[in-house]
Amino acid sequence: MxxxxxxxxxxxxxxxxxxxxxxxxxxxxxxxxxxxxxxxxxxxxxxxxxxxxxxxxxxxKISEVFFVESGSETWYKLKVNFISFDEKAQKEKRTPFNMLINAATPLEAYNLLVERLGTVEDYQITDINITNILEIIPYEKPEEKILKNGNFKPLAEVLGNA
Missing domain, CATH: 3.10.20 (Ubiquitin-like (UB roll))
Structure with a gap:
């Protein structure tokens, strides 16, 4: 998460x-x-x-960020309600999720998100809002960053040579 x-x-x-x-x-x-x-x-x-x-x-609170390579630098925040049926209460249950996607227009953002969600479950896209986000910085594990710049060997290889 x-x-x-x-x-x-x-x-x-x-x-x-x-x-x-x-x-x-x-x-x-x-x-x-x-x-x-x-x-x-x-x-x-x-x-x-x-x-x-x-x-x-x-x-x-963002559940998913979709980066579209050919997309715009404009980021849209979309609220998606996933619909399920609660057997005990005999009612329809809606679970909201916020997602981000880069697109040129709100219509393009909607279409790109529908394409990525596919037919996984029943859902409704209820809100599409433009954001003022300039850049998204994804997470990089510190170990990967160190291994890219250093001259390190796996521990098993070091212990095997001893």
């Missing part, structure tokens, strides 16, 4: 008319904790935005 955190940064920029304007950007990070999310936002943003301030970090 992913833990998604929405981080907002603010910085100042000089525009074409030599006016200083405040810019706010929103990032979505898949992280294990608030501290991890904050560190990863700083790591991502610091390379291209020199003097910024992280002024908001909150947990966001």
């Amino acid at each position: 992913s833990n998604w955190y929405q981080g907002k940064i603010r910085y100042q920029k000089v525009d074409e008319k030599d006016r200083t304007i405040k810019i706010t950007e929103v990032y979505l990070v898949d992280a294990v904790s608030y501290t991890d999310a904050e560190a990863r936002i700083y790591e991502t943003v610091a390379s291209n935005t020199p003097d910024f301030q992280l002024f908001g970090l909150s947990r966001m």
Whole structure:
């Protein structure tokens, strides 16, 4: 299960008319904790935005993020109600899930999500909202990051040579 955190940064920029304007950007990070999310936002943003301030970090309930390679940079949040039948209560039960997908228009977001969900269960897409998310930063395990940059061997191989 992913833990998604929405981080907002603010910085100042000089525009074409030599006016200083405040810019706010929103990032979505898949992280294990608030501290991890904050560190990863700083790591991502610091390379291209020199003097910024992280002024908001909150947990966001997202069950699935779909990245479409040919899609737009605009992210849509869709609320999907999965419908099941409760045998004990003899009633229809609706379980809501929030999902993100990148698309150019709300109609394209709807069609792309329907394509990805297929005919798994009965569901209704009840809300489609545009978000102000600039970038989504997926989770990378720390071990993978270390192994990419280091000269490490598996423990079994080291013990086998001893």
